[in-house]
Amino acid sequence: MVVLANCLLPTPGLDRLISLTDRASIKRAVVTNAPEDNAIFMLKTLRLTDTFPTVIMAKDAPPGKPDPAPYELALSRLMVKSKRAIAFEDSAAGIRAANDAGIYTIGITSSHPAEDLLTAGASMTIEDFNDEQLWELLGSKTKAVG
Template sequence: MSSSDHPVTGLGPANRPLPPIKSVKAILFDVDGTLADSDPLHYIAFRDMLVELEYNNGIPISEEFFSAFISGKHNSEIGVLLFPDWDQQRRDRWLDDKEAYFRRLAAKELRAVAGLKRLADWIVEKGFRRAAVTNAPRPNAEQMIAAVGLTDFFEHLVIGSECERAKPFPDPYLKALEHFGVSAENAFAFEDSPAGLSAAVAAGLPVVGITTGNPGPALLAAGAAFLIEGYNDPALWSKLEK
């Protein structure tokens, strides 16, 4: 395989610390698991639909399987992993149905990560540019952003499937930086999955890892500067209020 067949990793230093706040011009957010703890709903949707399909002889997938092989990955990658013998059209139809099921669950049960409004208000007060950068399909991303009350907060939304390459490649984050005309040295990101972290780190961004759905050691191994449990976490505000 050529190097273009693999995610670009190592373009930005792993575990790079956040830049001084006085030099920050933009803050970028993943959506699933970062704005709202949506991974449990994705897990339910995948679990239920795979059982209906009698995947794995009808034995429900575990949360560990979901975290290791599904969370944070683009649907095109997930489809090949789950259904290597299916044609792409059949994979796409099944995944579209899964996303519709997720949206029905999210409409009733989605909740913002604690402290999100506090952080959003602080970012607006500072005048930083802000974008959402996600592998979620556009209807999912727009629904989740609306559900947590941030439709008017985000100035730009980057969808992985609308880029040349989705996460874990850096393209979505590079596209957001280019949109604002901002260097990675003057920005940072929030991510909750190893795949998303790999993308942001590869784009040269420092990244705050949020442990809503994935284990902290995996996020640190993927390049997180430090970890938080939510946006009220003192570890975050000790950095922001320096």
């Protein structure tokens, strides 16, 4: 487990995305199908526990993804309407869950090819959070909010 902790790194550009959401007072949540121990371990190892105070796991909203219940619970806890949310997902099940909750969904190609994520319903795909297409989209969305 120590070896895994030493190799675990956040997706490139995550710090930039977190800074933007801080500046714009945008709420954040983690919605995961990972077992609780794994999710907590990853958040602690990446020092993101305080960054994501709202964490929704499959056990919190059964049956979990691809059902939209986990995303619906996150929206409820954040007190955010689905049309004002963006989900970042790396799996077809996650994309279907977010889409079915009415959330604009971006696929991250860390574990599946872009074609698979787009077929599942992603509105666009990115390799990581440094993608310029993402930042153009976020710029337009944060201007609309502000």
